[in-house]
Amino acid sequence: MSSDRQPVEDPGAAAAPPPSGGAFLLAQLGAHAAGRFGERVGELGLAPPDVGLLRMIALEPGRSQRSLAADLGVVPSRVVALIDSLEKKGFVERRRSAEDRRHHELYVSEDGRRALGRVREVAALHEDDLFAALDEEDRVRLTALLGRIAEQQGLTPGVHPGYRQLPKRPN
Amino acid sequence: MSSDRQPVEDPGAAAAPPPSGGAFLLAQLGAHAAGRFGERVGELGLAPPDVGLLRMIALEPGRSQRSLAADLGVVPSRVVALIDSLEKKGFVERRRSAEDRRHHELYVSEDGRRALGRVREVAALHEDDLFAALDEEDRVRLTALLGRIAEQQGLTPGVHPGYRQLPKRPN
DNA sequence: TATTGTTATACTCTATAACTATA
DNA sequence: TATAGTTATAGAGTATAACAATA
Incomplete structure (x- = not known):
């Protein structure tokens, strides 16, 4: 460290x-x-958005890309890329709907189900590491407080805001 | 509990x-x-990374781009772009160091200081909205719990991890 | 030769708009 | 004509590598 970094009387400290x-x-x-979780699931060959998608499809098998886009607050073309990646990895399948051939019904594959199982293990480890500073009682308190905030703020349970685009400001 | 449960299929619910x-x-x-804060400071003409940089410079006037890069955990070329933007907006000044003409000493301008003042107001409003579900006592509890986690996890106070690159996994 | 800052370049993420197939 | 999905394209963000000035 540059030992003599101006003997400033720190005009900034008050300002900032x-x-x-x-x-x-x-x-x-x-x-x-989020970063730590991403590193961990990355070792399973999954990106963080993959995990959310996979879970949503597993929870409601056969749902369409359109409905996913709506729930995530994301544009449909984005879901195409996301599902492309998941399909290439063999974790989900697209099946052309028989009733309306415009739709793709989405299903989690056997491999995908296995991956979700590993994600669950990793998530438990992650949570335990993250909250290592707190005992069980405090973890419960914290989660309750966070839950109250999330509800009051109108967050959709299980949907990470990282999917949707932030409104861009001119720079 | 489930006395006579319908033979629900939904294999996914259990899995995910x-x-x-x-x-x-x-x-x-x-x-x-972070998203809400970004929207608010965006109205002041600042992007979220701008705010952090501005604060760091205000706190230690004259510091170099290199040292900022080290503290933020980003590569120096990124700081160039960040400071370019801040300088273009007139919030910081680069001054060629007299002692070592390789350095640029960074200073917050008068406008920058004013902007930081507005950021402080906005941050207070932001916090108040975000924690609307909690009374003062619970806010203190929550902040204490979060502070303990942050310390145990080794987070650098005041530095948002969003600056540094996540290690990329092959997709 | 090593260090500070810069430029050139490339890659990822994500959106918008145009397009295809189906209804 | 309207809708589901796709492709083409563009812009922002961020890294790596090469480079100029200075030490």
């Missing part, structure tokens, strides 16, 4: 205290959690 | 329960918080 509020902590920890 | 753990909630809420 480090963000210490709970909102920043929440964003910081959330990004950290 | 919606993620309900605290880790997912944390990631979900963190992304939500």
Whole structure:
């Protein structure tokens, strides 16, 4: 470190205290959690968005790409790419609907089901590592507090906001 | 409990329960918080990374791009682009160092300082909205719990992990 | 020769718009 | 004409590598 970095009387400190509020902590920890989870499922050959999609399809087999796009708040062409990747890995199948041949019904394959099983294990490990600082009681308290916020903020359970595009501002 | 359950098929429900753990909630809420904050500061003409940079420079005026890159965990060329944008907006100044003419010393301009003031206001509003579901006591509890996790996880105070690149997995 | 900052380039993510097949 | 999915294309973000100035 440059030992003599101006004997400043720090005019900035007053103007820009480090963000210490709970909102920043929440964003910081959330990004950290998402990043660590991504690394772990990456070792299973899955990207984080893959995991969410896979789960949604497993939960409601046969659903269409359109409905996924709507639930995720994402444009249909994006789902094409996402499903392409999942299909190439052999985790989901597209089947042309018999009733309306415009639709693709989506199904999780046997491999996909196995992958989801491993994801579940990894998620448990992840949570345990992430909350290592807290005992069981505090974990319950924290989850309850977060749950109340999520509900009040109107978040869709199980849907990570990372899918949908942020409104872009001119730079 | 299930006295006479219909022979439901739904093989997926058992295989893929919606993620309900605290880790997912944390990631979900963190992304939500970051997104909302981004919208708000966007109205001030700042992107979220701008805010962090501006704060770091204000806190330690005269620091170099190299040192910022190290603290953020990003490559130096990225800092070039980030500072370019901030300089173009008139929020920071690059000054060629007299002692070592390879360095650019970074300073927050008067406009930048004003912007930081507005950011502080916006951040307070943001936090208040985000935690609307909680009373003051619960907010303190939550922040304490998050702080313990952040410390145990080794997060650098005030540095959002969103700056640094996630290790990419082959897809 | 090593270091700071910069430019050139490429790759990923994600959107918009145009297009095909089906209804 | 309207809808599901796809392809083509563009823009933002971010990295790697080569480079110029300075030490």
